[in-house]
Amino acid sequence: MHVETGFDTSHLATVQVMAPDSAYAKQDQQAALYREIERRMSRLPGVQSVGITSDLPLQCNCDTDWIRVVGKPFHGEHNEVNQRYGSPAYLQTLRARLIRGRFINADDDASRPNVILINEAFARKYFPGENPIGRKIANGQLDPKSIREIVGIVGDIREGGPDNDIWPAEYEALSQDGSHYFAVAVRTEQDEKSILPLVVSTLRQVDPNLGVYGEITMQQQMESTQTALIHSFSTWLVGGFAGMALVLSVVGLYGVIAYSVSQRTREIGVRMALGAQRGTVYRMVMQQAGWLTFVGVGVGLVCAVGACLLMRNVLFGVAAWDAPTLAGVAAVLGFASLLASFLPARRAASVNPCEALRAE
Numbered sequence: 001m002h003v004e005t006g007f008d009t010s011h012l013a014t015v016q017v018m019a020p021d022s023a024y025a026k027q028d029q030q031a032a033l034y035r036e037i038e039r040r041m042s043r044l045p046g047v048q049s050v051g052i053t054s055d056l057p058l059q060c061n062c063d064t065d066w067i068r069v070v071g072k073p074f075h076g077e078h079n080e081v082n083q084r085y086g087s088p089a090y091l092q093t094l095r096a097r098l099i100r101g102r103f104i105n106a107d108d109d110a111s112r113p114n115v116i117l118i119n120e121a122f123a124r125k126y127f128p129g130e131n132p133i134g135r136k137i138a139n140g141q142l143d144p145k146s147i148r149e150i151v152g153i154v155g156d157i158r159e160g161g162p163d164n165d166i167w168p169a170e171y172e173a174l175s176q177d178g179s180h181y182f183a184v185a186v187r188t189e190q191d192e193k194s195i196l197p198l199v200v201s202t203l204r205q206v207d208p209n210l211g212v213y214g215e216i217t218m219q220q221q222m223e224s225t226q227t228a229l230i231h232s233f234s235t236w237l238v239g240g241f242a243g244m245a246l247v248l249s250v251v252g253l254y255g256v257i258a259y260s261v262s263q264r265t266r267e268i269g270v271r272m273a274l275g276a277q278r279g280t281v282y283r284m285v286m287q288q289a290g291w292l293t294f295v296g297v298g299v300g301l302v303c304a305v306g307a308c309l310l311m312r313n314v315l316f317g318v319a320a321w322d323a324p325t326l327a328g329v330a331a332v333l334g335f336a337s338l339l340a341s342f343l344p345a346r347r348a349a350s351v352n353p354c355e356a357l358r359a360e
Contacts, residue, residue, distance in 0.1 A: 018211035030178035051090030101152030122168035289341030
């Protein structure tokens with residue numbers, strides 16, 4: 001849930017839109033619709049910026065493009081990248097990091113040469129050790145209409161789920177290749193949930209025939225992804241078993257120490273009759289508990305690392321020998337064990353020597 005997304009998920013409201021084909025068949029009609037939506041949305045109270053895109057982040061590694069780098073050898077390789085279209089303010093609305101070059105601007109319309117931005121993963125894979133600014137990419141056939149010039153590099157944005165790999169991605173100008181299906185992202189100063197109804201009503205005012213659906217905040221989108229739900233359930237399930245194991249270990253250790261104290265009642269009585277102080281008895285019992293705890297935690301750590309090595313493919317964000325996690329678990333178990341040993345130690349220290357010897 002706290003994986004790096006590459007953009008700011010807070011204060012971001014989103015909604016999906018479907019424009020009717022009959023009214024927005026031409027590209028200039030689509031471009032005019034995008035501009036009107038941005039104009040209306042930007043006037044809403046508390047709105048900082050508005051962006052329009054073909055695909056919102058955290059959805060999927062899908063809607064891909066097969067590309068070829070102009071001027072590089074090509075042998076029919078399957079060069080697949082995420083393809084996204086965005087309005088001039090889209091990436092700024094996400095607060096994506098501009099690494100090099102520039103963002104798409106309002107001048108990048110259908111009358112100008114096609115331009116794109118790429119992410120860092122794209123640059124690493126297809127331009128290792130090179131400056132990709134000014135280079136061109138196209139489809140596998142080098143169709144002149146498909147040629148686009150790279151004008152900027154942005155930080156990696158997680159387009160897929162939180163546990164998916166980050167794919168190479170290209171971000172094209174929406175006004176140069178629009179669509180009837182798009183999403184609106186609104187960044188606001190106020191609570192993003194409260195502005196969603198106003199966003200929907202504003203879209204209805206732009207055109208009552210627009211299909212508006214899927215209104216959700218980006219934080220809700222993050223929390224409602226299939227990956228997040230599955231892993232949250234798994235976390236609660238495993239956490240429940242871990243809690244039960246902790247309780248059982250504490251109860252078990254308490255039983256062992258309490259039984260040991262009951263078996264040594266005469267010995268403890270003799271020690272105290274000979275002048276042993278209560279502190280000495282405390283230390284004797286706690287030392288026994290400490291050794292049991294030390295051996296148990298040591299064996300447990302070895303078994304835990306071994307089990308994690310066998311299941312390391314399902315671990316996320318940690319190694320099988322993750323030191324902070326193992327140290328934290330060992331500390332919790334050690335502290336709980338010492339607490340479990342305190343009552344038997346207190347009982348041993350309060351033994352009356354006369355009664356202990358008389359009982360024997």
